[in-house]
Amino acid sequence: MKLTIINDYYFRKLPDELLQEIKDTAPGYGITEVEQSCVTVDDLVDSDIVFGRIPPHLLIELPNLKWQHLASAGANGLMDKELYANKSMLLTKSSGTFGIPIAEHIVGMMIALGRDFERYYKKQFEGIWDSEWPILLDVSDSTVLIIGLGDIGTEVSRHLKGFGCRLIGMRKNADKPHGVIKDVRPVSQLHEALPEADYVVICTPGTAETDKLFGNKEFEIMKNTAIIINVGRGMIIDSVALAEALSGRKIHGAGLDVTDPEPLPKGHPLWSAPNILITPHVSAATNVTTGRRARVFINLLKRYVAGLEMYNFIDFEAGY
Secondary structure: OEEEEEEOOOOOOOOHHHHHHHHHHOOOOEEEEEEHHHOOHHHHOOOOEEEOOOOHHHHHHOOOOOEEEOOOOOOOOOOOHHHOOOOOOEEEOOOOOOHHHHHHHHHHHHHHHHOOHHHHHHHHHHOOOOOOOOOOOOOOOOEEEEEOOOHHHHHHHHHHHOOOOEEEEEOOOOOOOOOOOOEEEOHHHHHHHHHHOOEEEEOOOOOOOOOOOEOHHHHHHOOOOOEEEEOOOHHHEOHHHHHHHHHOOOOOEEEEOOOOOOOOOOOOHHHHOOOEEEOOOOOOOOOOHHHHHHHHHHHHHHHHHHOOOOOOEOOOOOOO
């Protein structure tokens, strides 16, 4: 039996102590590591378990694969069952590991954009004491619309509660009570909620239902002082419409950790849009993230080896 770990740009090589714990948890398995940039069918064809993202075009050539655990919370590009040689294989994700770092990233973007840190950072390097006051916004007591109330949306709601924010949540099952947010609405009420929001935070997965959820119409009905933050998937926002909304001052600012396309190509209008902060899909990439992801996998591996019930399954029908 073989277990293969795929390391990539975001999921760095495991420290020795965690690698040893995996070996101790599954003593009957041969453990190998490979870099995603150069992984081949030969590296994976005998693998029963893979921890990491297998390039989609290789899946059809892996009939022995019984379980793939993703180091991510999403499974974009892996949702078609026809990709898999073994249609009954298990596919799990690392949900529960990203809430804290991404929530901190979101709050950081809200403050940086609202307080126009970019302006002052530039003036600092120019050696200019800028006494003029641009438009500066508070996070405290603002109204924040959070779309998607999974691990990330829930964690950011906890962070923002400490600022005294009025929180509006949106998710598919709006009738389900939320531990932090009392005002939970269905996504079908997006247009009614947008004019209320000072900040819009997108934490929802990228699915057919959320594709281009934000476009010209949505930016038209937002406050011109509103800031939108996206840590979900780039496809949720029409990138060209966002660039136009920023350039036309229809909204105040945007913070993007995900874009469409991704990577964002040179010359794209978002690069030159005013009051935008773009980070290259690194909101979860703190110095402890790899360990958190590995801990989820080790806990699942213990259950797998013992024949116990698993969790964190990808729902192929829901799309995440």
